[in-house]
Amino acid sequence: MKFGHNFQRALENEMPPGWSEAAIQYKALKKCIKRFVYELSSLGLSAETIRRLISSSDENQQRAITMTYSLAKEGHVVVPKIVVNVNFEKLKDDEFAASMVKQLSASSNIANSFHTPTSRTFHINEKGGNDNHCSNIKVGQINTYTDDSEVQQMELLLNFDHEFFEKLTTELQNVEHLQQQQREILHSAFENLTHDISLTASPVSKKHYNSLYCWRTIFRLYMDADIFMSSKEADGNRERSPELAQRHLSWFDQQVRKAHCLPSSTKHHDWVFYNQFVELNRNLLKMTFFQSMNKLAVTKILKKFDKRTSLTAQPLFFKVIDSDPLLVADNVAKAICFNLNSKLFSVIPQLQDFECAICSNIAYKPVRLGCSHVFCLHCLIILQRQKVNLCPLCRAEEVLKADSRNIDQALLNFMKTFFPREIKQKRVENEEDLFTGPSTSVRVISDKNACIIM
Numbered sequence: 001m002k003f004g005h006n007f008q009r010a011l012e013n014e015m016p017p018g019w020s021e022a023a024i025q026y027k028a029l030k031k032c033i034k035r036f037v038y039e040l041s042s043l044g045l046s047a048e049t050i051r052r053l054i055s056s057s058d059e060n061q062q063r064a065i066t067m068t069y070s071l072a073k074e075g076h077v078v079v080p081k082i083v084v085n086v087n088f089e090k091l092k093d094d095e096f097a098a099s100m101v102k103q104l105s106a107s108s109n110i111a112n113s114f115h116t117p118t119s120r121t122f123h124i125n126e127k128g129g130n131d132n133h134c135s136n137i138k139v140g141q142i143n144t145y146t147d148d149s150e151v152q153q154m155e156l157l158l159n160f161d162h163e164f165f166e167k168l169t170t171e172l173q174n175v176e177h178l179q180q181q182q183r184e185i186l187h188s189a190f191e192n193l194t195h196d197i198s199l200t201a202s203p204v205s206k207k208h209y210n211s212l213y214c215w216r217t218i219f220r221l222y223m224d225a226d227i228f229m230s231s232k233e234a235d236g237n238r239e240r241s242p243e244l245a246q247r248h249l250s251w252f253d254q255q256v257r258k259a260h261c262l263p264s265s266t267k268h269h270d271w272v273f274y275n276q277f278v279e280l281n282r283n284l285l286k287m288t289f290f291q292s293m294n295k296l297a298v299t300k301i302l303k304k305f306d307k308r309t310s311l312t313a314q315p316l317f318f319k320v321i322d323s324d325p326l327l328v329a330d331n332v333a334k335a336i337c338f339n340l341n342s343k344l345f346s347v348i349p350q351l352q353d354f355e356c357a358i359c360s361n362i363a364y365k366p367v368r369l370g371c372s373h374v375f376c377l378h379c380l381i382i383l384q385r386q387k388v389n390l391c392p393l394c395r396a397e398e399v400l401k402a403d404s405r406n407i408d409q410a411l412l413n414f415m416k417t418f419f420p421r422e423i424k425q426k427r428v429e430n431e432e433d434l435f436t437g438p439s440t441s442v443r444v445i446s447d448k449n450a451c452i453i454m
Contacts, residue, residue, distance in 0.1 A: 015286060015289075015290060016286070019178065019290060022174045022175060022177070022178040023171075023174075023175060023290070023293070023294055023297070024168075024171050024172070024175065024294050024297040024298060024301070025167075025171055026297050026300070026301060028167065029164065029167060029168060029171075029301045030301070030304065032160055032163055032164040032167060033164060033301075033304060033305050033308055033309075034308075035160040035163070036158065036160035036161050036163075036164055036305075036308075036309065037308050037309060038160075039158050039159065039160045039161075040158070040309060043103075043104060043156070044100065044103040044104065047307075047308060047309055047310040048310070049100070050067060050309060050310040050311060051310040052096070053065065053066055053067035053084070053100075054066070054067050054068070054069065054310070054311070054312070063087070063090070063094070063097070064086065064087050064088075064090040064091045064093070064094035064097035064098075065084065065085065065086050065087070065091070065094070065096075065097035065100050065101060066084075066085045067082065067083065067084050067085070068082075068083045068085065069081070069082055069083075069311045069312055069313075069316070070083075070316065071165070071313065071316040071317055071320050072320065073320055073321070076169055076173055077165070077166055077169050077170075078165045078168070078169050078317060078320055078321070079162065079165065080158075080161045080162060080164075080165055080313070081155065082155065082156045082158065082161070082311075083153050083154065083155050083156075084104065084153070084154040084155075084156065085151060085152075085153055085154075086101055086151065086152050086153075086154070087151045088151075088152070104154070164305065165317075168298070168301070172294075172298070172321075175290075175291075175294050178290075179287065179290075179291065182283075182287050183287075183336070186280065186283060186284060186287070186336055187336065187339060189276075189280055189283075190280060190336065190339060190340065193273065193276055193277060193280065194347055196273055197215055197273055197347055197348070198347040200269050200270065200273065201214070201215045201347065201348055203417045203418055203420070210263075211269075211270055212348065212418070213261070213421070214261045214262060214263075214270050215270070215347075215348045216348050216349075216350065216351070217256075217259055217261040218256055218261065218274065218277075219348055219350065220350060221252055221255045221256055221259065222252055223350075224255075225248045225249070225251055225252035225255070226240070226248060227240065227245050227248040227249050227252060227281065228240050228245050228284070228285075228288065228337050229337055239288075240288075241292070242285060242288050242289040242292050245285055245288060246285060249278075249281055249282070249285060253278060256274070262274060284336055298317075299314070302314035302317055349414075349418050351419060351422060354366075354411075354415060354419065356374075356375050356376040356379055357373070357375065357392060357393055358375055358376070358379040358383075358392060359376060359378070359379050361376065361422075361426055361429075362376070362415065362419055362422040362423065362426050363375060363376040363415075364376050364377070364378070364412075364415065364422075364423055364426040364427070364430070365377035365378075365407060365412060366407065366408045366411045366412055366415070367380045367402055367406045367407055367408070368406055368407075368408045368411075369391055369396070369398040369399065369401075369402055369406065370396065370398040370401060370402075370406075371391050371393075371394050371396040371398050373391055373392075373393045373394060374408065374411070375392075376426070377407065378426075378430050378433070380399065380402060383399050384399060384400060384402070387400070
């Protein structure tokens with residue numbers, strides 16, 4: 001009862017209008033369970049009796065009466081099935097089984113049908129009840145394994161068992177429909193924001209360099225925050241819980257403000273876009289919370305179902321829908337985070353993706369070896385001067401083969417465009433090394449002409 005109250009209150013207080021109506025209707029499902037328990041009790045099937053009837057397959061072979069419970073998918077609807085197995089050969093020696101068969105027979109008016117070797121349809125007339133307990137008739141089926149078998153099966157098609165799962169799967173479809181709508185809205189919003197940031201942070205004009213470096217810092221802190229997904233191998237790239245994601249989002253916002261990368265005026269377009277970016281992440285956080293709460297609601301209601309009936313619906317249900325997109329296959333945060341990494345961050349390249357593996361600085365004048373690994377010209381000259389021929393990354397014998405033709409001109413132009421400050425700093429450092437350190441000039445042959453690369 002506490003969960004149902006807290007679940008509804010959380011949806012109403014923290015979710016946008018209309019979301020609570022699309023969520024799992026926990027209280028309504030509880031009423032379905034209550035009606036189903038009454039339906040079972042009218043057949044003499046209390047929770048304790050069902051617990052006694054359901055047993056392992058090995059035990060089933062030794063008992064006069066047993067029960068099996070299963071769930072199957074028909075389209076998007078989960079359909080339950082209750083089967084009572086009766087071994088008439090052992091029935092006479094089992095007082096409990098004989099009493100149970102007698103009670104079922106009295107409730108369903110099928111006393112003589114158990115001894116019929118062929119299949120037939122029968123009706124179980126519910127005694128008692130009121131209008132709140134639906135139909136007065138439940139249809140079942142008696143089947144024999146073979147014509148001469150003493151074991152016969154009776155399938156009970158109970159109204160409120162079917163009602164519960166039909167309602168549950170319908171509500172899961174409503175949840176998925178809402179999530180699909182929100183995915184499309186968030187994807188569109190992130191794409192629009194990507195376009196706006198790419199324009200304001202474009203390095204075409206020097207006056208935009210401040211925005212370029214502002215958003216580079218913001219995105220670096222965002223990736224460090226790991227808000228929705230952990231990037232650490234020790235965590236196995238697991239999803240964050242909504243509560244933990246909220247803390248990581250708050251940490252990210254605090255770090256951005258401490259970095260003082262944004263303009264002083266809060267009316268500046270960078271501030272406007274940053275606030276939009278944070279708001280989109282908050283909306284994404286609401287989606288993860290909504291998804292998490294509904295998953296928990298499904299788990300809780302199935303646990304209550306099993307507790308009240310002694311049936312095993314919870315493990316069966318999750319096994320049946322394991323490959324179905326209604327609940328577990330799609331994750332909103334994961335999908336949108338992938339969109340962020342593939343689109344938004346590509347607008348503002350990060351320095352770490354263009355660092356030399358030797359000096360951990362920008363690979364200014366990048367030299368691409370025959371093995372495709374890239375190093376800055378300064379570090380490569382030092383390696384050649386020291387007669388080192390093995391690539392520091394893959395150990396391929398490519399270092400001494402490199403000459404001016406190995407300079408990646410397209411990558412160099414890209415770096416000059418997006419990393420002007422880092423290029424300038426690297427030039428200063430290289431010049432200091434030139435005048436204070438030992439000579440690092442090396443003669444490299446390019447075609448038929450000799451040239452010196454510094």
